[in-house]
Amino acid sequence: MSVRTRRPGGTAMSVRTRRPGASAVAASVDDAGGPEAMGDGGSAGATARHRVRRARPLVVGAAALAVIVLITLLSGTGEEGAPLSPENPGPEGARGVAQVLADEGVDVQRPGSFDEALALLDAGPATLFLNDARQYLSATQVATLTAAADRSVLATPGARQLTALEEDIELVGPLPFDPGNDTPPPEAACTDSRASAAGTITATGSLYSGPVECFPSAADDGTGGLYVTSTEGSVGVLGAPAVLANRSITADGNAALALQLLGFSPALVWFEPTGADVVAVGEGIDPLTLLPPWVDVLLVWLLVCAVLAMLWRGRRMGPLATEPLPVLVRAAETAEGRARLYQDARSVEHAAATLRSGTLTRLARRLRVDRSAPASEIIAAAAHRSGRPRDELEARLLHSPTTNRELVPWSQGLLDLEKEITPP
Amino acid sequence: MVITGRLVLLALLGVVPVIVYPGITSILLWALLLTVLAILDLALAAVPRRLGITRTLPDGVRLGEECDSALVLRNDTQRRMRATFREAWQPSAGARNPEQSVDLPRGEARRRTVRLRPVRRGILRVDTVTVRSAGPLGLAARQITVPAPGVLRVLPAFHSKRHLPSKLRKLRELDGRSAVQLRGAGTEFDSLRDYVRGDDVRSIDWRATARRRDTVVRTWRPERDRRVVVVLDMSRTSAGRILDEPRLDTGIEAALLLSVLAERGGDKVHFLAFDRRLRARVDSTARGNLLRSLVTAMAPLEPELIEADWSRVPAEVRAASPHRSLVVLLTSLDSGSVEEGLLPALPGLTERHVVVVASVRDPRLEELRADRSTASATFRAAAAERALLDRAAVAQQLRLLGAEVVDAEPAELPPRLADTYIRLKAAGRL
Known part of the structure; x- marks a missing residue:
């Protein structure tokens, strides 16, 4: 039977697998939906070879690192660099x-x-x-x-x-x-x-x-x-x-x-x-000598156990499953972005005009005024409905704030006005 | 190869000989014992490459419901297999117990089910099953990953189903079944019957009354066999998330309710999913259950990050239904995209068809508009106000071009769209 599989390497390959007892399979799979999958088309040797191949860059990197560390350690051991060393040919040497x-x-x-x-x-x-x-x-x-x-x-x-x-x-x-070096020797x-x-x-x-x-x-x-x-x-x-x-x-x-x-x-x-x-001062006892002799060996063995435990917990049950995530954007994000643009540009008057026209539109709808009517007509209708003097409403609605500090109470006033003028 | 917790425990037991006989010898001996046991166990473990896996998946599951992925595991080796397996479902499949253990005597098969509760609509995939076969001592195991692809179709939830009974009742009231007929409730002549008190006097048929001694009224019934074309916009604007749901999903809910309602109302339904080209099409005239074919077609739909090409929609609608139809466009009313895309194409539709433009309104904009506590909030309120004004202006333009506009919040859109359909049907405008 020919099975098409995708190997981790990314190439699709056709692998022939032996299926002893295929007749028994057919009998047991009668009630099942899909075809039976068996094995990954490889062998233990192939898996091991693949692992080694995949780990090769890691091994090469580790080896290079070890060589660099070794070279640094070896070259750094000389004392030629110490001041007043009889081997140091530098200016500080002797x-x-x-x-x-x-x-x-x-x-x-x-x-x-x-x-x-x-x-x-x-x-x-x-x-x-x-x-x-x-x-x-x-x-x-x-x-x-x-x-x-x-x-x-x-x-x-x-x-x-x-x-x-x-x-x-x-x-x-x-x-x-003596910075000036002017005192005689x-x-x-x-x-x-x-x-x-x-x-x-x-x-x-x-x-x-x-x-x-x-x-x-x-x-x-x-x-x-x-x-x-x-x-x-x-x-x-x-x-x-x-x-x-x-x-x-x-x-x-x-x-x-x-x-x-x-x-x-x-x-x-x-x-x-x-x-x-350096000699130790005083007659203290080395605390290590108080420990029983098996402690060192035990620590070594516990280290081995820790490594084994890491290997045990670190092995995953198969590869991670990927989740193809759909594109999702918050719909109100454009409005919030525009708000930040208004704020960064300090376009208080623009924001005020928008807020005013929103309020006027809603008032017009509530007061049954034509939506294309001029502001004065809407204000007249609003004055009639609320019983407030027309001049006061005009002052509240048509005032143009110029600073952030003015804008906030003014816009709150608009909301209050809307609440006050309820539909008939 | 995998080592188990039991091997680690055995290694920890090695502490005893290390303490009793301190020295490197006891360490080496114990390590040798562990290695020998682990290798022995590995050698005795059944080969996981010879485990046959057969998966059975349901055709589809509705979002929010549970289903089972049934696996039949067959041991094809001559040894007993103590296996642990994991089905690598993608996370949104919501697998409850993807990792299970199974004990397979040689040559036998066992059935295990993985309970799934998908959390996202669409096509969910599983690519591999990982099998770990432990030896008789349970110290070490062999592990391989078997490619066993499977696909689960998660259908839309159709929460708006709960509106269906009340809307159907409304629809039936239009029919000739209720006692009191209102003129205008349908335009097709249905039958003549005796006048009963409460009937509209304007529906009395004087000619028939003259022929008989009793007063006879005409009854009307709504038109039947009209066509409803639902066009779902899948372009970039449908990716916008409103409350907890993308616009596309709300559109799917509305389209499902409308389609089912229209089908019960005796109309023919065509569903088109569209961005720059046709993504899915379902016709009620085709064989099979409409709801079933609709949800199956809608399941894999995802928003595409491209601009919709509305100029091609009239041709697609004509291809679906050459006659006068009710065309429902489920899209968004964001100014920019509508002005350049939908508005120029709309006259081509309105001259032949009755057009309804349905769109989801974002309740967040209303919240932003009402919050004026700080300077930043006030600027946000102004921006929200601007968005709402633009939206209103676009809706007004659409109405001027002869389209009906349904603009509602996510939960409200499906019933509101159904109401619009019933109203148009009652008015005989289909």
Whole structure:
């Protein structure tokens, strides 16, 4: 038997289906109206192939999205973009200093974590350069590191991070902004030989106070130095780390200071802490450890159950049925549209004329006056019927309002007049 | 393939082994168990492709009434089929229970009915039946959608039927059956009979009275075998909705009442649905029940978004009835469209026929006209007033051209049109 079907693809095709037991069909269908429909003319394999074909654009799209996400993730992991990174060749980076130091025979090491940095410092005589712009490390950690290091240079540490140091170094405040760049670069003016060797440096960053204050400047909260060091010089705080940046390393005595500070020992540990180095404060218990061991597994299984439930509820019983809707328009819509036109155009007089002629037409019909009669005749008849003076009716009917405010009471007056003049 | 709620429940039962033996192994084992059971169930489920579906639909159902779509489902497989099926009726068919389950032993057939209560006149369609056949465990099912097209004709409701008895009584009063004959109640001479008190003295036939000793009066009866041509305008103006009904549906109600009344009154009825060309035509002279053929022809009519071509109407009317007839035009009195379409074509009709133009008046316009509470409302009142004045002017123009105008609200239009017909018949103007 040949069945013409419409496949979802939109092409009409003729499919031959086998109908075993066709005689039984004829017997059972005797009382029925239409022909018997059986199957959709396809097979499970064909349906699966069709599904796959239909889902192909979706799969391609998802794959493309995954590739894009992957590429973004992979390319975004490098730290070359961070300021004062020894790998960053940009204006904010510090690759210049690191390379010069390496050329001079200093072994520049970059530990990935606090423990690694500590191990490197313990291994041998090394200078620590701690660049912790986001202040991940605690005061204790900073103190531990400086104690382990031969010499250490801290780049703009926070006030909190300095509290555990043996030396009495404190944060004074940021250097005031100097838009005109007209103050001369500060001079060393201290006993520290390395700072004196540099002479002058570019004035940026924060001021610190301590045993030896170099490059003194004045801030809002007092005076301090851009480079502060302990008396014997083992711990130094560099308030102006920008002197190391590629942008400004060649200005003033910046390069001299940088090489003096970082090139003291045969090894330089250039440590940039990350969020992973943050230690939890206090003796709290991790709440996750209180949960029984099966919770994680259970959550995974419940997720699987949720996916199954979505598949169960999400499957529709066949395609949606379409409803061909007829065209329907509200008949009074044209009148309402015209009303808005009147209003937008502020054609008060036009509206008033229309309302007046409507009232006059109805009055004429009620008073049995010819509908083509002039207004004066209708008004005369109305005056006769209502017993009101003719002048008053004329004033009420023939008055022309000019504003919206006048129009509303006037038109209400027309309605009242119509009610008053009832048919005989 | 479809999974069932039972499979999800079984999956949730997996919580027990996961808690008792925590670890990835219990998850994998339980997932394996679910997969094996589901595949087994699928393999054991009867093939829904081998389900024969035969549908029986009534020829037509009147709007507002219920009907059944009867399905005979025959299991052509060697397995028992636990099936759920859904008949994909379009929403306006108002299917009460489109989704049902049926348990078919092998080789047997079962009958299921889907109760329909259509909410819209017209041709309603069903294209597919979706069958879902579950396995013996009820964990998974196979599903296919079978193309099984069907058509249900939903006929107009004919609410105005309730006016029919009173109008028929009025019509009979015109006939020679009532005791008191009024002159003018019909123009065809019927018979002579004895004078009874109350008869109009003007109807005394003096010649017959002279022949006999008793006073004899003439009785009259209304003309019979006249022709009524109902033209239903299906153009864009008929799509306008007034109250809850498009103009077209109100026109259909009025046309049905008038046609049935005229047929009972002994006249021949022709119905034409028209926009730019003839959409439907029914003649009472054809075989079969007039009402039945009328509602069948009217069922699929939908407003068309085109302008009516009235210049072709006289020719169509002449083709339907070459003699003098009562031509009823069911249209709208919106100024623009009438002035350009109907007015020029009307003289061609009025010179041969008696023409009645029937139109639905929108009660909303009267409401808008009376509301003058705010500035916006007053502007709306002015616009409504303008529409009503235009309408009155158009009606007046139509009357000047010799047409009768019936302008009434939706519920009033069918009886008013019937009254006009009875009046014209009584006056012998047909």
